[in-house]
Amino acid sequence: MGIKKILNKDVSNVVEESLTGYLTAYRKYYKKIEDYNAFYYKKHRQNKVALVIGGGSGHEPLFTGYCGAGLADAVACGNVCASPNPELITEAAKAVDQGKGVLFVYGNYAGDNLNFDMAEEMCQANGMKTAHVREWDDFASAPKDRITDRRGIAGDVYTIKIAGAACDAGLSLEEVVRITEKARDNTNTIGLATSPGTLPGNDKPTFEISDDEMEFGMGLHGEPGIERTKMMPCSDMVDRMYRELKLEMQLKAGDEVAVLVNGLGSTPLLELNLVYYELYKRIHKEGLKVYDAEIKTYCTCMEMGGFSITFLKMDDELKPYYDAPCFSPYYAKGSVASVTVDTNEDEQEIEFDETDVEPTTVVRSKEGVLEQLSVKDARNMLLYVADKIIANKPYLTEVDSAIGDGDHGIGMAGGMQKAKKKLLRMEDERNVYQIFETAGQAMLMSMGGASGVIFGSLYLAGAKGMEAKEILTAQDIAKMEEKSLIAIQKRGGARLGDKTMVDALAPAVEALKEHAGEGLLEMMKAAEYAAKQGVENTKQYIAKYGRAKSLLERAIGYQDAGATSVYLIFQGMREFIEGSMENN
CATH class of the missing domain: 1.25.40.340 (DhaL domain)
Structure with a gap:
């Protein structure tokens, strides 16, 4: 079967067009930052550490869906599966900087690391105080002794949630970083892919897998996982993934975990609910405690088939930040007062450049070989x-x-x-x-x-x-x-x-x-x-x-x-x- 995508003829503007749709629908919450693929939450708190998140597009609702009250203050959106550039990140930070410092949270990928590092240098040159926390919850992507090589996937959600609460609590940048790193280091994820996603403009999927196969530990972009096997019943899938998580995190009876069951793009809720049912039976039987659980699509790769399971090991310090109210159109907890702004504010139309360059007419200064x-x-x-x-x-x-x-x-x-x-x-x-x-x-x-x-x-x-x-x-x-x-x-x-x-x-x-x-x-x-x-x-x-x-x-x-x-x-x-x- 051929690849079917709901796109316009010119896919080069897909990120701008998609972001325009999102920001137009939710314009009472958000404001675009000039001509950049970046935006901020209009009601973001003043006089606090600012939280800026970002990464490649195509993983929605990550990262756009985690900006709002008690969450990130601004988001920098890169091209599909590519990190945002340094200028875009810097402008996002400048839009929400309150003079208390800016924390960047993003996935641990080479492009993101390079671009956010350069953005931090640019911010610091402008007199801003900055720090970053890189998410590396995907323990299947590298062994523990190379933890800084691990990828960031659905665990971003928990790290962003707790970072946003720590910022809103008025903590110093150093304390916000400490709490955020603790959340990151207590978070692990394992995924399972059954079918690939496809990138706009590409004729081929991100990877190939037979109809009767699946792969444990595969990354969001089709990076290889732990093992490719034949399809198996849900109970067997979950059993394998639960055992891997429990071993990685050294969980024992009495430990409390928050649980995130995430669909990778095309997996229906009926199946995700079944995953949690099988998971909970094992957790309950072995004496672990579920502090909180959520089942939804949080971090995707277009229409990739499969799911991931994320555990956040809780303690008394993390719980208040996890429980703090937050709101965005895609993620909310508790009750947040006044999440919108005055609707009388003048609104600016969101625009993007759809023009393309004309074919180049190349002219040389002379015939023959150029000596200079x-x-x-x-x-x-x-x-x-x-x-x-x-x-x-x-x-x-x-x-x-x-x-x-x-x-x-x-x-x-x-x-x-x-x-x-x-x-x-x-x-x-x-x-x-x-x-x-x-x-x-x-x-x-x-x-x-x-x-x-x-x-x-x-x-x-x-x-x-x-x-x-x-x-x-x-x-x-x-x-x-x-x-x-x-x-x-x-x-x-x-x-x-x-x-x-x-x-x-x-x-x-x-x-x-x-x-x-x-x-x-x-x-x-x-x-x-x-x-x-x-x-x-x-x-x-x-x-x-x-x-x-x-x-x-x-x-x-x-x-x-x-x-x-x-x-x-x-x-x-x-x-x-x-x-x-x-x-x-």
């Missing part, structure tokens, strides 16, 4: 490279789908599209480094995910701070890309052999340095060849970063999508310099 790049040449070269990446979106999606979640092509194409919009406005620019800096900034601030920071830095980091010039030589380009590589490795930590874009970029940079004296074209040919070899080499490696890292040896034989993008970028630069451009 003028400002206009550099601009047109990056426009050509952007079109090349956009044209290769299906290919990059296919490469990423083999060992990732299939969103790399979408993210790269979207980032290049934003870069094109900025570059097309730079006809009168006189500083060639500003061309690269502007393109990189546009990518970094629009793509989200780890790719936004990394590929934005590919252009941005090397050009930033360089003395203005009107011409780039081969030596200038080699120096610029070396700076970018150093910045990327410092920011992300990846090294050769980690199965990342660095495996293509590092050898390309070495080739640039080695062949810079041979002229621009020969240097770029060498860099392109080195990047291509780097892509081939990634097939031999076990991934150390991103969602492919949980595949371990199963990632061998597949090339890295980020490295592939690096190769395409260098190929596009060489084609432009050589004058052998293809029709994208």
Whole structure:
């Protein structure tokens, strides 16, 4: 059966359109933050620590549904399955900062970590006090001795709930962090997938699984779990998951737990209620106490089939924060007075940009091989490279789908599209480094995910701070890309052999340095060849970063999508310099 999605023809605006629908329906509670995919709760308390949450879209009601009275003050929404960018996060924080500090709570994924870290740096540069708590409740994703590698899934709900209550109690930022970390560290989740979700714009699902199979411990994006088995009765599923939870948390008779049974997207309440029935029988029989229980859809991946079970081990300190009243359209506890604002307030229409860039007409300063790049040449070269990446979106999606979640092509194409919009406005620019800096900034601030920071830095980091010039030589380009590589490795930590874009970029940079004296074209040919070899080499490696890292040896034989993008970028630069451009 083919994939059926309720989408508009142009899926590139799906996040903006969806968020507009949500904020229009609930406009009495929320206000959008300028042109960003971010919003805040209008009645958020003053003179307290602000709580900002966020992550990739496509997991609704996480994160949009957990902003409100007693919950988060603001939400930063990334693209589908990709983290929000640093500018978006920073603007969300600025909108609710009360001078008491800002706490960021988000899932422990590479892209979220990179983007929220950079946002914190930007906030601190503006004089804000910040802290963060990363959710890592998915104990199936890594052993306990590597707890900081674990993913954040439905346990986000409990952590956000308690963090919001701690903020509203007027605690200091340090105390809010302590309470929130305690909640996080007392929370564990295990999931079970029966069918995949699908990302808007992708023709294939996030993973493949037979109709008669299921997988214990699978992540929200299709990351591999503990074990794939044949389908079994609900009682057997729950028994396995309960045993894993009890062992992980060292639960014993008399311990109290809050229980969250969460549907992953397409599992009906009839089945989720059955899951809790089977779960409660085991809890009751073994003398554990249920402090509270909830059954609903809290954290999803589109229409993924399956469910997760979350336990929060309670104690006397956590209970008051858990019990504190809260309200949002998707999550509420107790009674919260005055959750809305004066309806007489002037309302602004929520808008989003549906326009797209026009196809680029690429012009070179002369026929034949270019020996150096003028400002206009550099601009047109990056426009050509952007079109090349956009044209290769299906290919990059296919490469990423083999060992990732299939969103790399979408993210790269979207980032290049934003870069094109900025570059097309730079006809009168006189500083060639500003061309690269502007393109990189546009990518970094629009793509989200780890790719936004990394590929934005590919252009941005090397050009930033360089003395203005009107011409780039081969030596200038080699120096610029070396700076970018150093910045990327410092920011992300990846090294050769980690199965990342660095495996293509590092050898390309070495080739640039080695062949810079041979002229621009020969240097770029060498860099392109080195990047291509780097892509081939990634097939031999076990991934150390991103969602492919949980595949371990199963990632061998597949090339890295980020490295592939690096190769395409260098190929596009060489084609432009050589004058052998293809029709994208």
